[in-house]
Amino acid sequence: MLDRFQLVLILNCIFIWRWGVQLSKGEDIGWTDHGKPDQTVLDKSICADIPAVMPRVYSASITDFGAVGDGTTLNTDAFQKAIFNLSTYSDQGGSTLHIPKGTWLTGSFNLTNHFTLYLEEGAVILGSQDPLQWPLIAPLPSYGRGRELPGPRHISLIYGENLVDVVITGQNGTVDGQGSIWWAQFKSKTLDYTRGHLLELNNSTNIVVTNITFLNSPFWTLHPVYCSNVFIKDVTILAPLNSPNTDGIDPDSSSNICIQDCYVRNGDDIISIKSGWDEYGIAFNRPSQNIVIQHVVGETHTSSGIAFGSEMSGGIEHVYVEDLTILNARRGIRFKTAAGRGGYIRNIDINNVVMHNVTNAIEFTGFYGEHPDGHYNQTAFSIINRISISNIVGDHITLAGNLQGLPEAPYTGICLNNVSLDVIPGKLVWNCSAVQGFSMDVVPEPCTELRDENASSLCSAVCYR
Numbered sequence: 001m002l003d004r005f006q007l008v009l010i011l012n013c014i015f016i017w018r019w020g021v022q023l024s025k026g027e028d029i030g031w032t033d034h035g036k037p038d039q040t041v042l043d044k045s046i047c048a049d050i051p052a053v054m055p056r057v058y059s060a061s062i063t064d065f066g067a068v069g070d071g072t073t074l075n076t077d078a079f080q081k082a083i084f085n086l087s088t089y090s091d092q093g094g095s096t097l098h099i100p101k102g103t104w105l106t107g108s109f110n111l112t113n114h115f116t117l118y119l120e121e122g123a124v125i126l127g128s129q130d131p132l133q134w135p136l137i138a139p140l141p142s143y144g145r146g147r148e149l150p151g152p153r154h155i156s157l158i159y160g161e162n163l164v165d166v167v168i169t170g171q172n173g174t175v176d177g178q179g180s181i182w183w184a185q186f187k188s189k190t191l192d193y194t195r196g197h198l199l200e201l202n203n204s205t206n207i208v209v210t211n212i213t214f215l216n217s218p219f220w221t222l223h224p225v226y227c228s229n230v231f232i233k234d235v236t237i238l239a240p241l242n243s244p245n246t247d248g249i250d251p252d253s254s255s256n257i258c259i260q261d262c263y264v265r266n267g268d269d270i271i272s273i274k275s276g277w278d279e280y281g282i283a284f285n286r287p288s289q290n291i292v293i294q295h296v297v298g299e300t301h302t303s304s305g306i307a308f309g310s311e312m313s314g315g316i317e318h319v320y321v322e323d324l325t326i327l328n329a330r331r332g333i334r335f336k337t338a339a340g341r342g343g344y345i346r347n348i349d350i351n352n353v354v355m356h357n358v359t360n361a362i363e364f365t366g367f368y369g370e371h372p373d374g375h376y377n378q379t380a381f382s383i384i385n386r387i388s389i390s391n392i393v394g395d396h397i398t399l400a401g402n403l404q405g406l407p408e409a410p411y412t413g414i415c416l417n418n419v420s421l422d423v424i425p426g427k428l429v430w431n432c433s434a435v436q437g438f439s440m441d442v443v444p445e446p447c448t449e450l451r452d453e454n455a456s457s458l459c460s461a462v463c464y465r
């Protein structure tokens, strides 16, 4: 007879085979080394290089460590013991931790190397509503303090640091952060420290998150920071439309990221690309680059479909966004910076976006504000250049474009091509200042700043393919 470990190993192999058979290349997760991105060409193949998830040698169930899936027993010790146990196999073929059907209440736990967290059908990892179960960790060096309040911040429910080769997957199980207590504290201004994310990975590489649902994050939902080779596919992210700051996916000072086939309905930006905050981000100097986002559908009533910033002091470049559907949002495509941010956002290509019922379809602002402290450099202006926005359709749009660059450092090279926005009649249509760009086939006709012949050759060269 097979023992449980052998059985689990066989099941694991079947799963891995289904995903990995045609993908296998290299060891562990078979990422292509994209190297340092070329200065002008975005390598769009990131999403094509689906990593080969190799079988793990060891396998265990959370029940082996005494966990009880009744929704009320607190299983923090079981999760932490499981990780401690399985980390000993990191250099011996890796391990899988199975979460069976059931509701597993837990506080924060960390992941380990060469590790798969596998949520079976009907498995729910339920975040504790006791803030002590989300202990404090250091602020990120590129932020200098917690994002919401000075000092340390609550750790995420699931956290990983300095890891290689981590997979979070299964049969569309659920991670539920039960964020309502945190949202209430935020609204009543009684937070002690910055809220935790649902999943944060710090300085980690070769990460796959797929076929899983994330609910009710206290704060931003998925936060890869200082990471590379991160693949997020077939992920559902849900939080109430009025839950504060529950961003969907926030790649932060990270490179080689693929986000594909995701659905997000939440209380803040669907996807927001970041890279640190003011003088801390400038000093840390770690950009977000080589990011491909494809086939994402999102609904937010308070924020944007795709955002760049506002924390972008390490720079953002080589981002390709394709096939995005944005529903009922305040903004569709949004670039947000402030004096003091420094950094740059450049070589961005946004293509095939559908917007329904969006207040401001295209927004650029140099006046976002929000600083970590009073020590930011008032003359550190962000450079915004070479932004291509093409094949966009929108209906029930209030304002086609609201573009406010900083007079001291105007935004340049904004290239619009084949943009058709059905704007509610009788309103201001484009509202532009301190921006420069060129437009082809844009309806309604843009502001003169975006019809600048001086930008036409740049736009023809870099934007219109």
Ligand SMILES: *[C@@H]1O[C@H](CO)[C@@H](O)[C@H](O)[C@H]1NC(C)=O
Residues within 6 Å of the ligand: 064, 085, 086, 088
């Ligand atoms: C991990 O757990 C298994 C199963 O309970 C046990 O046999 C093994 O000794 C544990 N390993 C470590 C390193 O604790």
Ligand SMILES: *[C@@H]1O[C@H](CO)[C@@H](O)[C@H](O)[C@H]1NC(C)=O
Residues within 6 Å of the ligand: 080, 108, 109, 110, 137, 159, 161
């Ligand atoms: C998880 O990692 C953080 C950061 O290294 C650390 O502070 C914390 O103690 C770890 N938690 C556990 C349960 O090991």
Ligand SMILES: *[C@@H]1O[C@H](CO)[C@@H](O)[C@H](O)[C@H]1NC(C)=O
Residues within 6 Å of the ligand: 137, 138, 139, 140, 141, 161, 202, 203, 226
């Ligand atoms: C995260 O990673 C950075 C850079 O590797 C490191 O300085 C920091 O201590 C890590 N941990 C936290 C909690 O920020």
Ligand SMILES: *[C@@H]1O[C@H](CO)[C@@H](O)[C@H](O)[C@H]1NC(C)=O
Residues within 6 Å of the ligand: 161, 162, 163, 164, 203, 204, 205
């Ligand atoms: C980042 O993680 C790698 C392991 O992947 C480690 O070698 C390196 O020291 C870490 N960097 C920092 C600053 O901790």
Ligand SMILES: *[C@@H]1O[C@H](CO)[C@@H](O)[C@H](O)[C@H]1NC(C)=O
Residues within 6 Å of the ligand: 019, 121, 170, 171, 172, 211
């Ligand atoms: C994703 O989860 C669904 C629902 O459990 C399951 O039917 C499907 O096989 C999973 N997909 C993969 C690739 O594992």
Ligand SMILES: *[C@@H]1O[C@H](CO)[C@@H](O)[C@H](O)[C@H]1NC(C)=O
Residues within 6 Å of the ligand: 172, 211, 212, 213, 234, 236
């Ligand atoms: C996963 O579950 C969510 C929430 O129930 C559902 O909307 C989504 O379609 C499911 N995804 C897959 C791949 O089955």
Ligand SMILES: *[C@@H]1O[C@H](CO)[C@@H](O)[C@H](O)[C@H]1NC(C)=O
Residues within 6 Å of the ligand: 300, 301, 302, 328, 329, 330, 357
């Ligand atoms: C448009 O979006 C707003 C929220 O931003 C929502 O309240 C309203 O019901 C939506 N209208 C339609 C027609 O869907």
Ligand SMILES: *[C@@H]1O[C@H](CO)[C@@H](O)[C@H](O)[C@H]1NC(C)=O
Residues within 6 Å of the ligand: 342, 377, 378, 379, 380, 381
């Ligand atoms: C402030 O930023 C400007 C523009 O980047 C730079 O020239 C200047 O050296 C910075 N000042 C300080 C004190 O860092």
Ligand SMILES: *[C@@H]1O[C@H](CO)[C@@H](O)[C@H](O)[C@H]1NC(C)=O
Residues within 6 Å of the ligand: 352, 353, 390, 391, 392, 393, 418
């Ligand atoms: C313009 O964009 C729309 C919407 O994406 C697309 O259907 C259409 O084919 C595009 N037209 C041209 C000439 O590329």
Ligand SMILES: *[C@@H]1O[C@H](CO)[C@@H](O)[C@H](O)[C@H]1NC(C)=O
Residues within 6 Å of the ligand: 399, 402, 404, 428, 431, 432, 433
């Ligand atoms: C238009 O831009 C100006 C700043 O130049 C701003 O004060 C005003 O609120 C904007 N109008 C709308 C409708 O956004």
Ligand SMILES: *[C@@H]1O[C@H](CO)[C@@H](O)[C@H](O)[C@H]1NC(C)=O
Residues within 6 Å of the ligand: 452, 453, 454
């Ligand atoms: C275009 O460039 C020329 C030459 O540099 C300059 O004289 C002109 O004012 C520019 N036009 C605009 C609209 O900025």
